[in-house]
Amino acid sequence: MNTRSAGKRHVPGGVMAGALWIAAGAGWTSHVPPAAPSDPVAAPDFGGAICGEKMSTRAGRVPLLTILWDPHRPEHPAPPAAELDEKLYGSGPSVASWLSENSGGRFTIERAMPLAWRDADFKEDRYWGADPGDTDGNGFVTGHVEKWAEAVRKADENLDFAAFDTDHDGTLQPTELAVLVIIPQMGTFGTMRQPAGREVPAWEPLTVDGVVIPYVTEAYVGSPVNLGVLCHELAHLMLGAPDMYFSSAWTYAPGDLSIMDRSYTTTHLDPYEKLKLGWLTTTVVGGPGEFDLRDVERHNEALVLYDRARGPGEYFIVENRLRGTSFDAGAGAAGPGLAADGVAIWHVVEDPAIYGALTVPGVDPGDWGRRAVRLLRANGGNQWDDAGAVWNTPGVVRVGGSASLPWIDGTPSVFGIELLSGAGETVRIRVSVRTDVAPASQKQGASSTSLPSNTP
Numbered sequence: 001m002n003t004r005s006a007g008k009r010h011v012p013g014g015v016m017a018g019a020l021w022i023a024a025g026a027g028w029t030s031h032v033p034p035a036a037p038s039d040p041v042a043a044p045d046f047g048g049a050i051c052g053e054k055m056s057t058r059a060g061r062v063p064l065l066t067i068l069w070d071p072h073r074p075e076h077p078a079p080p081a082a083e084l085d086e087k088l089y090g091s092g093p094s095v096a097s098w099l100s101e102n103s104g105g106r107f108t109i110e111r112a113m114p115l116a117w118r119d120a121d122f123k124e125d126r127y128w129g130a131d132p133g134d135t136d137g138n139g140f141v142t143g144h145v146e147k148w149a150e151a152v153r154k155a156d157e158n159l160d161f162a163a164f165d166t167d168h169d170g171t172l173q174p175t176e177l178a179v180l181v182i183i184p185q186m187g188t189f190g191t192m193r194q195p196a197g198r199e200v201p202a203w204e205p206l207t208v209d210g211v212v213i214p215y216v217t218e219a220y221v222g223s224p225v226n227l228g229v230l231c232h233e234l235a236h237l238m239l240g241a242p243d244m245y246f247s248s249a250w251t252y253a254p255g256d257l258s259i260m261d262r263s264y265t266t267t268h269l270d271p272y273e274k275l276k277l278g279w280l281t282t283t284v285v286g287g288p289g290e291f292d293l294r295d296v297e298r299h300n301e302a303l304v305l306y307d308r309a310r311g312p313g314e315y316f317i318v319e320n321r322l323r324g325t326s327f328d329a330g331a332g333a334a335g336p337g338l339a340a341d342g343v344a345i346w347h348v349v350e351d352p353a354i355y356g357a358l359t360v361p362g363v364d365p366g367d368w369g370r371r372a373v374r375l376l377r378a379n380g381g382n383q384w385d386d387a388g389a390v391w392n393t394p395g396v397v398r399v400g401g402s403a404s405l406p407w408i409d410g411t412p413s414v415f416g417i418e419l420l421s422g423a424g425e426t427v428r429i430r431v432s433v434r435t436d437v438a439p440a441s442q443k444q445g446a447s448s449t450s451l452p453s454n455t456p
């Protein structure tokens with residue numbers, strides 16, 4: 001989908017169609033509040049599929065089956081089942097309350113079955129090894145694949161999986177019943193996998209009670225139990241959230257501002273994922289105006305800066321992050337939170353033709369999570385300084401020295417942002433709209449421009 005076609009640009013002295021598009025003269029028009037700062041009729045549904053579906057709405061309470069499976073490795077003692085139950089489903093810091101807070105009460109999990117440790121059938125070398133010739137004839141050649149099947153089949157002794165197949169299609173999607181296998185380990189790790197009923201002589205899906213289990217997530221939960229790894233891994237399984245961490249330096253890394261980057265924190269999802277999950281109330285801003293933006297942790301609101309002339313292939317999301325008593329403040333020994341309060345500005349590139357053409361070290365062209373969601377860091381791109389990633393003092397936001405937020409090709413967008421107040425429960429934000437930007441025909445093609453160092 002080409003959303004960048006030329007033809008409609010802001011023209012000094014002109015007025016574009018729609019209430020949003022005010023172009024009363026060259027330069028900044030920030031002191032002219034529009035009659036209608038948002039225009040829900042004209043704007044696309046940013047929570048839906050813009051250039052292909054990335055994630056989709058999640059609502060209600062989804063049952064989560066947690067299987068505690070212990071191979072009794074001496075150096076990795078199992079935490080009490082009650083502690084894990086509290087970390088998953090409890091009313092204190094838990095996955096359930098983290099999901100509820102992130103979604104503004106729209107989505108959470110419920111316990112599918114009481115938690116109890118189950119002993120592995122064999123010792124650890126069986127599961128952390130391989131049996132290439134299937135010498136024991138049990139159909140498994142990979143220890144970990146045997147482990148997932150064994151754990152699910154043990155749970156099947158006490159659970160009717162078919163009862164959760166609400167659409168009766170013979171497959172238990174994670175939106176019907178999510179399956180989590182927890183394994184004791186001092187260090188945290190997690191992964192989402194496709195289990196098998198057998199691997200040889202021919203691969204077969206894992207089927208219990210007549211229904212296929214297409215995915216399981218396994219989590220090595222740490223000691224003390226790390227809440228973040230559970231939230232992160234279950235976000236993959238239950239929300240379809242992508243990873244956002246990088247193996248090398250990246251100017252636009254979300255850092256602590258998204259748990260899909262820093263899995264050991266208890267911080268929130270980034271606003272793009274919340275938007276696609278149907279968890280945000282957004283004000284679409286196409287013209288100049290002033291806005292009181294409340295903290296996203298308690299109010300689930302954000303601004304979407306949308307230039308209709310540019311199209312919905314690129315836009316900006318502005319959120320107000322405030323730790324307070326939220327999960328963004330951390331949860332004690334269960335995981336750290338944000339380093340600072342402030343306004344986070346995200347650049348979203350929805351169009352695969354644009355983000356797929358970027359040069360991002362070590363990242364596949366189709367990896368939209370790492371390519372399409374870019375934090376415009378107040379510190380100029382230092383991904384290890386998250387205290388400096390947000391804007392939290394009054395003044396004009398400058399990115400790369402410019403008061404215009406940059407498009408992906410480095411050219412200035414029409415949008416400028418000024419904080420009229422410092423960090424807090426409500427931040428007053430002035431959005432300015434330039435009317436003197438170059439027409440589209442003078443723009444360069446997409447490239448992998450980096451932000452130069454800047455001073456906010």
Ligand SMILES: [Zn+2]
Pocket residue numbers: 232233236242243263
């Ligand atoms: Zn992950």
